[in-house]
Amino acid sequence: MENRGKCLAERRGEVFFIGEVESIENGVSTIRVFDEFCEGLYRIQTYSHIIVLYWFHRRDSKEQRSVLRVTPKMHPGAPEIGVFTSRSPNRPNPIGLCVTELVSVERCLIQVKGLDAEVGSPIVDIKPYLPRADAVPEARMPDYMRHGQST
Amino acid sequence: MENRGKCLAERRGEVFFIGEVESIENGVSTIRVFDEFCEGLYRIQTYSHIIVLYWFHRRDSKEQRSVLRVTPKMHPGAPEIGVFTSRSPNRPNPIGLCVTELVSVERCLIQVKGLDAEVGSPIVDIKPYLPRADAVPEARMPDYMRHGQST
Numbered sequence: 001m002e003n004r005g006k007c008l009a010e011r012r013g014e015v016f017f018i019g020e021v022e023s024i025e026n027g028v029s030t031i032r033v034f035d036e037f038c039e040g041l042y043r044i045q046t047y048s049h050i051i052v053l054y055w056f057h058r059r060d061s062k063e064q065r066s067v068l069r070v071t072p073k074m075h076p077g078a079p080e081i082g083v084f085t086s087r088s089p090n091r092p093n094p095i096g097l098c099v100t101e102l103v104s105v106e107r108c109l110i111q112v113k114g115l116d117a118e119v120g121s122p123i124v125d126i127k128p129y130l131p132r133a134d135a136v137p138e139a140r141m142p143d144y145m146r147h148g149q150s151t
Numbered sequence: 152m153e154n155r156g157k158c159l160a161e162r163r164g165e166v167f168f169i170g171e172v173e174s175i176e177n178g179v180s181t182i183r184v185f186d187e188f189c190e191g192l193y194r195i196q197t198y199s200h201i202i203v204l205y206w207f208h209r210r211d212s213k214e215q216r217s218v219l220r221v222t223p224k225m226h227p228g229a230p231e232i233g234v235f236t237s238r239s240p241n242r243p244n245p246i247g248l249c250v251t252e253l254v255s256v257e258r259c260l261i262q263v264k265g266l267d268a269e270v271g272s273p274i275v276d277i278k279p280y281l282p283r284a285d286a287v288p289e290a291r292m293p294d295y296m297r298h299g300q301s302t
Binding site: 017037039044053057079080082083087094126130137 | 158
């Protein structure tokens with residue numbers, strides 16, 4: 001409680017990495033969930049898709065976390081936009097979010113398709129994908145996001 | 152860089168709160184993005200939906216962060232499951248995720264519909280919703296999640 005009050009007053013929180021990307025092969029990423037968190041995966045295979053939150057560990061510097069405007073290079077024609085209007089890895093909190101397809105689970109190892117993290121990226125959280133809450137196929141986005149890579 | 156190496160070795164990272172939920176009225180939540188991060192919202196109104204990551208600030212205790220199995224009370228018939236198979240606020244990293252409809256933006260204040268955070272909840276990140284990457288309407292979920300609230 002002491003710590004909670006302190007962090008709220010100081011406007012910050014602490015995250016514990018719960019796993020890491022161990023390998024990537026043919027578009028399938030293997031995530032190792034650390035032993036002490038492994039039980040948290042119980043029954044996860046009842047979902048076809050999971051949301052992975054990971055840490056952009058190579059963007060965790062003061063400079064990279066100070067970036068507030070970016071021009072997305074991957075999307076020709078994109079104007080300068082705010083970081084919160086982008087999925088840029090340079091952002092105040094270097095947290096990446098990726099909706100992935102769950103391929104397999106074996107004890108502490110889970111395999112997913114479509115994760116855009118690197119080998120060695122720390123994992124922050126795993127959540128089940130709930131289409132009723134998370135799927136908005138008709139959501140509007142700017143034209144420059146309609147082509148090229150999906151993020 | 153010093154700090155980055157330390158946090159990686161210690162398997163932890165630091166998040167800075169970028170705003171907070173200021174009020175909720177008739178299902179519309181007003182988020183105040185703190186002045187120093189406000190520029191990051193530039194052009195966000197080009198999207199109809201945004202993903203809000205927030206901090207479960209009332210679940211940020213050692214005990215609540217140690218929970219690895221839960222039985223979702225909101226979903227009758229749900230078995231005991233791992234925290235990563237749930238959207239429970241008790242989890243190793245108290246980060247909530249919510250896909251919301253963007254209603255309005257006025258300087259540092261943004262209004263969204265459907266945010267399940269409370270008044271006072273710290274905001275960790277805001278990301279544009281990209282239907283090509285984020286919408287999987289046909290994702291499979293267990294039967295107990297098909298009814299009642301959507302998360």
